[in-house]
Amino acid sequence: TPFFLAVGFFRPHTPFVAPKKYFDLYDRDKIDIPEIPNGYYETLPKPAMKSIRAKKVQLDMEKELAQEIKEAYYATISFVDAQIGRILDQLVVNGLDKNTIVVFTSDHGYHLGEHGHWQKQTLFENATRVPLIISNPNLEHKGVKSMSPVELIDLYPTLMELTGISTPQHVVGKSLTPIMNNVNTSVRGSALTRWRNGYSIKTKRFRLSKWGGKGELGYELYDHKNDSKELNNLANN
Numbered sequence: 001t002p003f004f005l006a007v008g009f010f011r012p013h014t015p016f017v018a019p020k021k022y023f024d025l026y027d028r029d030k031i032d033i034p035e036i037p038n039g040y041y042e043t044l045p046k047p048a049m050k051s052i053r054a055k056k057v058q059l060d061m062e063k064e065l066a067q068e069i070k071e072a073y074y075a076t077i078s079f080v081d082a083q084i085g086r087i088l089d090q091l092v093v094n095g096l097d098k099n100t101i102v103v104f105t106s107d108h109g110y111h112l113g114e115h116g117h118w119q120k121q122t123l124f125e126n127a128t129r130v131p132l133i134i135s136n137p138n139l140e141h142k143g144v145k146s147m148s149p150v151e152l153i154d155l156y157p158t159l160m161e162l163t164g165i166s167t168p169q170h171v172v173g174k175s176l177t178p179i180m181n182n183v184n185t186s187v188r189g190s191a192l193t194r195w196r197n198g199y200s201i202k203t204k205r206f207r208l209s210k211w212g213g214k215g216e217l218g219y220e221l222y223d224h225k226n227d228s229k230e231l232n233n234l235a236n237n
Contacts, residue, residue: 016072018079045218052117092216102135123200130194146183149191
């Protein structure tokens with residue numbers, strides 16, 4: 001019997017609650033907290049600066065508290081990982097792993113002290129990039145990785161094609177099956193994110209963010225080949 005199952009996990013999410021055994025997996029004292037270079041904030045447009053400095057209680061956090069928060073975040077991730085494992089195990093037990101497509105993704109990324117910020121609501125890589133794993137039992141090449149830009153709107157036409165269902169003409173997402181068959185190909189040159197009055201485009205190498213409808217509030221440009229942490233704004237260079 002064909003079935004579709006959408007499973008949403010609340011974790012990892014504040015409050016960071018999980019069984020103690022998942023906290024025990026991590027040594028809090030060894031957890032690194034990102035450092036911000038001197039003068040960094042002066043290189044950002046005002047809206048970008050506001051996005052990472054809006055929550056006053058999170059600014060310039062004590063290292064011990066920051067380590068405790070990251071440990072708790074890691075624990076909730078491990079907890080969710082175990083729950084996903086329970087679902088995948090049941091697919092195997094029932095023989096459904098042989099003909100079930102599984103997609104793992106998230107609604108947004110997360111800052112854990114990067115750019116001096118915690119949580120989400122920015123246009124940096126930390127908040128805009130999400131995990132995406134697609135498991136297709138009929139795929140010839142398994143366990144391979146692509147760095148092609150994709151968007152979450154691409155999931156719908158992908159699942160339609162994989163299950164032999166026609167995609168409506170008005171759908172603007174692109175099927176990712178060409179990438180699944182050849183990780184060296186691409187279906188789009190960039191991925192777009194919008195947050196409030198900011199727009200950000202990510203290509204394989206660069207991220208360009210524009211603030212304001214016409215860029216009147218400033219730009220950010222990051223070269224991920226040489227600056228994966230997005231700390232060197234090249235927009236004015």
